Amino acid sequence: MxxxxxxxxxxxxxxxxxxxxxxxxxxxxxxxxxxxxxxxxxxRQIEYKTYVVQYGDTLWGLADSYMGKNFKNHQDYIHDVMRANGMNQAMIYEGQLLIIPCEEDVAENTQMAAAGEDMRN
The missing domain is CATH 1.20.5 (Single alpha-helices involved in coiled-coils or other helix-helix interfaces)
Known part of the structure; x- marks a missing residue:
């Protein structure tokens, strides 16, 4: 029981x-x-564009200009730039050609460098 x-x-x-x-x-x-x-x-749609690094450019500054709303913060954007360019350090140099992520609406309002083009005029 x-x-x-x-x-x-x-x-x-x-x-x-x-x-x-x-x-x-x-x-x-x-x-x-x-x-x-x-x-x-x-x-949002992200495009990748080429960009020729100018004197005084920093990855943080590029994030300010091109990051848009698809990235949570500057570090996420910088990490994506570094990944797209096979970089293991966050150092860029004048004249260096970078592939950078750029939202469509940001890309339309921004003059980007074509491969091999120098924008230092």
Whole structure:
């Protein structure tokens, strides 16, 4: 008799735990879907352009000019520039040709250097 009560209590606990896990799963999956949909909606098209480094340019300054809204902060933008150019240090030099990410709306309002073009006029 006592053993039956213990077995019954275990089964009830298992059913309750299973119900709670199913309920959590039902609630979590739709919430994560909405987050993904919202982030995709806020994404903008990023173009990559070539840029000839001018005297006094810094990666931080390039981030100020070209980063747009697709990057969380200057460090994210600089990291992307470094990755796109195979750089392992954040140092740039006058005359260096860089590939930089640039949002479409920023790119339309900015004069960028074509490959091999010198913009030091």
């Amino acid at each position: 006592r053993r039956r009560k213990m077995v019954l209590k275990r089964r009830i606990r298992m059913v309750i735990v299973a119900f709670i896990l199913i309920l959590i799963g039902i609630l979590v999956i739709p919430i994560s879907h909405f987050k993904v949909a919202a982030s995709e909606k806020n994404m």
